[in-house]
Amino acid sequence: xxxxxxxxxxxxxxxxxxxxxxxxxxxxxxxxxxxxxxxxxxxxxxxxxxxxxxxxxxxxxxxxxxxxxxxxxxxxxxxxxxxxxxxxxxxxxxxxxxxxxxxxxxxxxxxxxxxxxxxxxxxxxxxxxxxxxxxxxxxxxxxxxxxxxxxxxxxxxxxxxxxxxxxxxxxxxxxxxxxxxxxxxxxxxxxxxxxxxxxxxxxxxxxxxxxxxxxxxxxxxxxxxxxxx
Amino acid sequence: xxxxxxxxxxxxxxxxxxxxxxxxxxxxxxxxxxxxxxxxxxxxxxxxxxxxxxxxxxxxxxxxxxxxxxxxxxxxxxxxxxxxxxxxxxxxxxxxxxxxxxxxxxxxxxxxxxxxxxxxxxxxxxxxxxxxxxxxxxxxxxxxxxxxxxxxxxxxxxxxxxxxxxxxxxxxxxxxxxxxxxxxxxxxxxxxxxxxxxxxxxxxxxxxxxxxxxxxxxxxxxxxxxxxxxxxxxxxxxxxxxxxxxxxxxxxxxxxxxxxxxxxxxxxxxxxxxxxxxx
Numbered sequence: 313x314x315x316x317x318x319x320x321x322x323x324x325x326x327x328x329x330x331x332x333x334x335x336x337x338x339x340x341x342x343x344x345x346x347x348x349x350x351x352x353x354x355x356x357x358x359x360x361x362x363x364x365x366x367x368x369x370x371x372x373x374x375x376x377x378x379x380x381x382x383x384x385x386x387x388x389x390x391x392x393x394x395x396x397x398x399x400x401x402x403x404x405x406x407x408x409x410x411x412x413x414x415x416x417x418x419x420x421x422x423x424x425x426x427x428x429x430x431x432x433x434x435x436x437x438x439x440x441x442x443x444x445x446x447x448x449x450x451x452x453x454x455x456x457x458x459x460x461x462x463x464x465x466x467x468x469x470x471x472x473x474x475x476x477x478x479x480x481x482x483x484x485x486x487x488x489x490x491x492x493x494x495x496x497x498x499x500x501x502x503x504x505x506x507x508x509x510x511x512x513x514x515x516x517x518x519x520x521x522x523x524x525x526x527x528x529x530x531x532x533x534x535x536x537x538x539x540x541x
Numbered sequence: 542x543x544x545x546x547x548x549x550x551x552x553x554x555x556x557x558x559x560x561x562x563x564x565x566x567x568x569x570x571x572x573x574x575x576x577x578x579x580x581x582x583x584x585x586x587x588x589x590x591x592x593x594x595x596x597x598x599x600x601x602x603x604x605x606x607x608x609x610x611x612x613x614x615x616x617x618x619x620x621x622x623x624x625x626x627x628x629x630x631x632x633x634x635x636x637x638x639x640x641x642x643x644x645x646x647x648x649x650x651x652x653x654x655x656x657x658x659x660x661x662x663x664x665x666x667x668x669x670x671x672x673x674x675x676x677x678x679x680x681x682x683x684x685x686x687x688x689x690x691x692x693x694x695x696x697x698x699x700x701x702x703x704x705x706x707x708x709x710x711x712x713x714x715x716x717x718x719x720x721x722x723x724x725x726x727x728x729x730x731x732x733x734x735x736x737x738x739x740x741x742x743x744x745x746x747x748x749x750x751x752x753x754x755x756x757x758x759x760x761x762x763x764x765x766x767x768x769x770x771x772x773x774x775x776x777x778x779x780x781x782x783x784x785x786x787x788x789x790x791x792x793x794x795x796x797x798x799x800x801x802x803x804x805x806x807x808x809x810x811x812x813x814x815x816x817x818x819x820x
Binding site for chain 1: 724733734736
């Protein structure tokens, strides 16, 4: 569950990225966060992963109140949120299996748990035969699937995808969205940050639109409002 | 460590170079200190006994001299021995053959514990009954004390500067290696790694760099020192300057290289990674 209460973020240079943002995303929801470049989407992601602190307001992520969270608790909060990026952020000299397993090693999982869980997750994202490959041997869509597998491997309560299809062609983009939808169907909350209007409009989901740091629309009609309005 | 072999190798090389410089300087200072201390020992005070005292009375003055706190030892030399030694020192010239023992005084060759307290001790010696005169050469004693002090201050300052320089160089070398891994660290943070988990492999790497560097630097130092000691000994036929054998400083050097290697390696790693953990 994500809760933003009257959140404002002003950067040191004086740039006002968010202003009085209120958001509530329940467990198990699938939400698109849309808006043009510079609208404040990335700031929202950085705030909910505790990379940034809000200037004012309060944020709650999966039971962690970020205004009172202690620094040493931040890694444990992050384990409840699997983040996926446009540029995949895989470790180039590790195989697909090891990239995914890395996510489990970081949280102290045993070798036996890793051997059981990683093949299951690779199978879930359709990469059951790619475990021994290196990232550069895969297509963009496959690399993004590896990133999704890594985000999923610790069974987080929520997946946050920041422009996950930004580097992919329309067909691969659609496949990735379908994959995220199937993950959501298993009970994981999914939040997809994007500015790809056509892709959003192919799915009937809740859409939160943000512009100039303010929420300008929050609807269940699965419609990406026009940026100019 | 293995995937970033070159940077680790560079870190080891820089650490070894710094440790060898520090080690060499420490050994030079140590040897100079021993040399100055030896010279100091040769700086003795001559206490002349009243010429009216007979041999037995003169010797009794020695027990009072030995009571003084700053006196390490007082060796008696009779006037006959003094004449003999004087003639010997002057060679076989006829000009000195006519000197009689009665022309000289019985004396004590007094070695002090602390030459910096020479003036006070000489004053105390003058108060002893039967002491006729004292030859003390205070300028020489002061000179040795000053040299010793300068050496101590200079060695401490130079070793501190070299340690800071080596820490700076090692920290930068490791920082460069860390920079190479910044994406990996950012990914680890993103997927929920604790700072302790992230630090651990770098801490181990720093430990290994420290241990390896300390060991390599120690053996290089040993080889260089022995080689130099042999050359210096061979060069000076008079043996004016005695080099301390390496075996005498073996244990302190093992400890110094071990502790310094570990300190700079591990501290350098931890300092370097701090900035990359702030994600």
